[in-house]
Amino acid sequence: MKTLTILVTLYTCPAQAEQERTSGPAGETTLQRLEREISSVIEKVRPSVVKVSAAVPVEPDKTPEWLTLSGVIYSREGHIVTDASGVESAGEIKVTSGSRVFKAQHVGSDRRTGVAVLRVAAGDLKPAPFAPEACKTGSAAIAVGNAFGGSPGGSFGTVGGVRCTIVVSGRRYDDMIQMTAPVQPGDCGGYVADSSGRFIGLVHSVYAPDPAGGDLAEKFGKAARDLLATGARNVSFATPSDWVRFSADRIIKHGRMVRGWAGLSARPLDEAARAQLGLPEGEGAEVVRVDREGPAARARLAPRDVLLTFDGQPVRDLDDLQWKVARVEQPRNVRITYLRNRERHEADLRVEIDPQR
Amino acid sequence: MGCEDIRDLLALYAGGETHENERIAVEAHVGLCAACARELDQYREMRATLGSLREGDVPTGIWKGIWQGVRESLFPRRASRALGWFDAVLRHAAVLMVGVAIGVGAYYVQRDFGGAPSAKAPLPATNTEGTVLVSNPSGLAGGLATDASTFRLELIPPTRPFVPQARPEGNAYLPRVESVQVDGDKDF
Numbered sequence: 001m002k003t004l005t006i007l008v009t010l011y012t013c014p015a016q017a018e019q020e021r022t023s024g025p026a027g028e029t030t031l032q033r034l035e036r037e038i039s040s041v042i043e044k045v046r047p048s049v050v051k052v053s054a055a056v057p058v059e060p061d062k063t064p065e066w067l068t069l070s071g072v073i074y075s076r077e078g079h080i081v082t083d084a085s086g087v088e089s090a091g092e093i094k095v096t097s098g099s100r101v102f103k104a105q106h107v108g109s110d111r112r113t114g115v116a117v118l119r120v121a122a123g124d125l126k127p128a129p130f131a132p133e134a135c136k137t138g139s140a141a142i143a144v145g146n147a148f149g150g151s152p153g154g155s156f157g158t159v160g161g162v163r164c165t166i167v168v169s170g171r172r173y174d175d176m177i178q179m180t181a182p183v184q185p186g187d188c189g190g191y192v193a194d195s196s197g198r199f200i201g202l203v204h205s206v207y208a209p210d211p212a213g214g215d216l217a218e219k220f221g222k223a224a225r226d227l228l229a230t231g232a233r234n235v236s237f238a239t240p241s242d243w244v245r246f247s248a249d250r251i252i253k254h255g256r257m258v259r260g261w262a263g264l265s266a267r268p269l270d271e272a273a274r275a276q277l278g279l280p281e282g283e284g285a286e287v288v289r290v291d292r293e294g295p296a297a298r299a300r301l302a303p304r305d306v307l308l309t310f311d312g313q314p315v316r317d318l319d320d321l322q323w324k325v326a327r328v329e330q331p332r333n334v335r336i337t338y339l340r341n342r343e344r345h346e347a348d349l350r351v352e353i354d355p356q357r
Numbered sequence: 358m359g360c361e362d363i364r365d366l367l368a369l370y371a372g373g374e375t376h377e378n379e380r381i382a383v384e385a386h387v388g389l390c391a392a393c394a395r396e397l398d399q400y401r402e403m404r405a406t407l408g409s410l411r412e413g414d415v416p417t418g419i420w421k422g423i424w425q426g427v428r429e430s431l432f433p434r435r436a437s438r439a440l441g442w443f444d445a446v447l448r449h450a451a452v453l454m455v456g457v458a459i460g461v462g463a464y465y466v467q468r469d470f471g472g473a474p475s476a477k478a479p480l481p482a483t484n485t486e487g488t489v490l491v492s493n494p495s496g497l498a499g500g501l502a503t504d505a506s507t508f509r510l511e512l513i514p515p516t517r518p519f520v521p522q523a524r525p526e527g528n529a530y531l532p533r534v535e536s537v538q539v540d541g542d543k544d545f
Contacts, residue, residue: 065391067530086530112544148529165538174544178537186529207534237534260545267542288542318543325545 037195038142042154044197045144048073048128049152050097052082052104052118052189054090064091070145070152070190071095071118072202073125074248078102081202081248082189084109084116085169095120110247110257111356113239114173114204117251128191130241131198135159141179143236145190145203152190157181157234159200163319166237168205174322176237177201183236192238201238208235246326260328261354263294266307268318277306277339284308285315287338299336299349306339310349325351360386363393368425371400389528422461426454 028036052071055064067090071082080095087093093104095118102120109116135141137159144154157180164176179192183203192201250258266285269277274284287305290296307315311334315321333348363386369375370383387394 065528067528069530083530083532085532146529165542165544166534167536167538168532168534170535172538172544183531184529185531188531205532205534207537262545265542265544289544318541322543322545 038154038156041142041193041195041197042144042152045128045142045154045191045193046152047098047126048199049144049146049191050080050095051146051149051152052080052087053094053096054087055092056090068146068149068186069188070186070203072189072191072199073097073127074117075127075252076123076125078120078122078125079107079248079252080104080118080120081244082116082118083202083204084111084114085171086188087116087118093118097122097125108251108254108256109356110251110259111171112173112259112354113243113247114168115202115239115244115247115251117248128199129197130245131194131196131200134240134242135162135177135194135200137161139200140195141177141181141200141238142193142195142197143179143181143183143187143190143203143238144193145183145187147184147186149186155182157236160235162240164237166205166207173204173237173239175240175243175319176204177240179236179238180234181236182234199244200241202241202244204237204239206236250329257354257356258329259354260325260351261294262296262325262349262351263291264296264301265289266318266321269306273306277342279306279308280314282316283314284339285318285321295350295352299347301336301338301347301349302340304340307336308339308344309337310334311336328353360390360393363387363390364396365425367393367397368400371397371404391528422454422458426451426458 050071050073052069054067054069056067057064067086069083069086071080073079074081087106088109090106093106095102095104097120100122102122104118104120107117107119139159141157141159142154143157144152147153159177160180161178163174164178165172165174166176167173177192177200179201181192183190183206187203188205190203191199192203194200247257247259265288267288269279269284269286273286274281277284285307287296287301287303287307290301290303309315310321310324328351331350331352333350335346336349337344337346339345363383366375366379366383367387370380375383383397387397
């Protein structure tokens with residue numbers, strides 16, 4: 001009997017420990033479980049988050065000042081993805097991973113997505129696991145970064161919206177994730193994780209009330225507000241993982257950002273206009289803006305034209321069209337059809353390589 | 358506030374003489390500006406060093422006079438080459454201001470002890486143990502008196518060692534969104 005008791009105890013103890021590890025101890029409240037799971041995601045993500053220090057020239061012949069932001073390990077070969085605006089003017093860049101500090105090389109940046117790739121000579125890095133699907137509104141967003149230049153910490157929120165267009169320092173960014181996870185100065189370039197700790201976005205910027213003046217950061221060539229404590233409204237933005245992967249892969253492949261460029265902005269037609277033009281449901285996009293020196297202007301496209309087909313395919317999904325153009329690696333001609341004053345026109349649009357202005 | 362405005366307040370902040378709103382402004386600024394933070398550290402270091410040479414707090418207002426002058430001496434404003442001589446004059450004026458401020462400080466110390474400085478008073482004597490004996494002709498005790506006729510101003514170690522304020526390595530960066538567009542445009 002005694003032997004049986006010992007055997008039962010030996011059998012049940014590890015099973016109970018495993019159950020506590022996975023689903024928590026009995027009697028744990030929902031809030032306690034949530035707290036435990038958020039902490040566990042942050043702990044899991046932390047090894048893939050690095051601190052990026054960039055020496056930014058302030059004035060000629062003066063010692064540069066150091067900006068600190070965050071970065072995410074992208075590959076075992078030492079590639080780090082971070083925010084382009086924080087490192088693009090840096091003369092020297094350092095990456096801190098745990099207690100190790102590496103000198104980093106700036107491989108390239110994509111100004112359209114705000115993604116920069118750095119490279120460090122380190123072999124045993126833990127790359128971020130990318131989420132297989134794009135995140136959805138309402139899903140968890142856990143932001144992990146080096147707030148105020150400290151060690152990686154985290155905050156919890158949800159995805160408030162996807163495919164947002166924002167303007168930062170006069171530069172436009174499409175397809176951004178809007179989230180409620182509070183981010184602080186220094187979190188820029190940090191890791192946004194889903195509830196399983198997989199990478200869904202790169203911390204980009206914050207929406208905040210205009211803080212009181214100050215000329216501190218003008219010397220950095222950035223707006224003063226970029227360096228002041230912000231985040232009161234808890235509306236922050238991140239570059240989605242699919243664009244991060246696209247930009248990083250292109251930069252690594254070519255040593256600089258290479259993506260297609262048509263030089264126009266378009267938006268979906270509203271139902272009333274579509275009905276008036278007699279177009280099928282969901283088809284057509286209105287040209288809103290044409291870059292004066294871009295390919296669309298050379299193809300004589302103009303605002304208010306309605307794009308009907310692109311490369312032989314009906315224009316239905318602008319997100320899809322944006323991807324099609326971006327994937328172009330060599331300049332090439334594309335046949336387009338469009339409506340102007342209800343008349344149908346055809347043209348050759350030469351998709352070029354984005355000059356990254 | 359810009360760096361120039363904050364630097365005018367750094368000396369006062371180091372001496373604990375700023376108003377509440379000035380204190381908040383200085384703390385917010387030095388958290389982000391490495392140059393001003395370095396300057397503040399130097400003020401604190403000097404204050405801590407000087408603090409070991411006397412006992413008790415400095416009378417209110419003294420730091421303002423002293424540090425305004427010291428700042429000009431330690432961190433001179435940039436001068437054009439054509440006015441190089443003027444810069445030298447400013448340096449001498451700053452040194453003179455420090456002297457005047459120290460004199461004013463000495464006056465207040467004497468006044469607080471209850472007696473005006475006497476021309477016939479013997480010079481302070483320093484003993485081998487590092488204590489300074491100061492004559493007190495009026496015989497008033499004052500806060501530091503150990504007997505009716507002398508004050509013993511001892512060289513004491515600072516009660517709190519100077520610890521630099523913990524601050525991040527650099528300026529933590531996070532861009533601010535200027536506008537969010539909801540019209541569904543795509544740029545490509």
